[in-house]
Amino acid sequence: MSRSSRVPTSVPALVVAVDGPSGSGKSSVSRAVARRFGLRYLDTGAMYRALTWWCLDQAVDLADQGAVVRAMDAMPLVMGTDPAAPSVFVGAVDVGEPIRQTRVSERVSAVATNLDVRARMRDLQRRLIGEAEAGVVAEGRDITTVVAPDADVRVLLTATEQARLERRTRELHGHAEQDAVESTRDQVVRRDRDDSTVSQFVTAADGVHTIDSSAMGFEEVVDALSALVTRVTGREPAVESR
Template sequence: MSTDAPLTVAIDGPSGSGKSSVAKGVARRVGLAYLDTGAMYRAATWWCLHRGVELSDGAAVAHAVRVMPLVMGLDPAAPTVHVEGVDVGEQIRTTQISTAVSAVATNLDVRAELRRLQRAVVDAEREPLGFSGGRGVVAEGRDITTVVAPDAEVRVLLTASEEARLARRSLDVHGTADAAAVAATRDQVLRRDRDDSTVSQFQVAADGVVTVDSSDLDLEQTIDAVLVVVEQVTGRTVDPRPAP
């Protein structure tokens, strides 16, 4: 593969596997756009709640998502999420959204619409007028390797032990990974994975998808591990040093 050819890197994984941080790091190191598809589902949840849509009304939720004025900022150094011109980047990370998002993410009509938008981003970033200037994109989520971008040049399933995933999410949400914080986070993380596994497969790598286990790796080591996969699959040489 030419080093000048557009590159799509698809990364899937369960909650707490580190896929968002890793995907941003890979995108920065390779000079690609970054798409957080999980943030799109969170934004859809925020939008429905903001408009007073009952999440149990699947048809109403799907309609709301189809007309949602969503703009995803693709800069891996500072990704943004705007809905109707409002920066919702912090609001979509609240416990309220985390608790409610599965009701939206398991709506098949919603998934079809957001997958369409995600694929449009992937395609746009292969063109010179995209954010990355046609270099490509790192997209991460639950079904990127299998549904959104099964033709991606690099496809990775990022996994980690349950213990490691709970500790990471506890640090993100509570600022600590002590026993109380992990206990408070357990239901949210495991229930989200259980619910989402009914509509997408992100626990076991599909054919052609490379598994990277980050249980015993820190962030930079995991980014390096994914970059090794990029090099092995594409033949590209990637600078192993973090970008300044």
């Protein structure tokens, strides 16, 4: 496999927007597609998680929406968009692992459903997308409809609830035995229910392509999204797949 992922500067920036519910595989798939096409990678969900972590660290009441907005304005967030090694820093603190912990996962919806926070996040996410010279694969829950509705390729990546639960359980516990699946259910199902009150990520909007990954392996999903990007834009991967 070629290691080159350089995109000629004469090639216009390519923006791929990927939305989907928890456990649909959008993060890992988006990273892989970004590497294939020589693009940056933006995990917008990690931005909401980082703000949740910051509020908890600063003892900000998540129910006080104004206080959360002020906390966001003060948060020194730095998003690393290299798909080979994406990072999330708050000041000098690497929060890549802490923001995936249960205490954040259980409370992030309180931040993500704050409409003033979402408006600020939208502006920040658009700025980060615009700063990616070659382009970016941005993934989240409202990228195709709110943050980047004019993206070159817009995709809803979905899967059945059971498939999503099993994937997230394997991610958290290393296996998908029934007791572990049930312990993970709240993080997946409740968060999707809460977040769906402020963003649409269950049904594809007009012009948004749907990829159902329920019966697909990881590489199959990456291939499907890559093929869609090529079909829609004519852009070939900068890095050959294995």
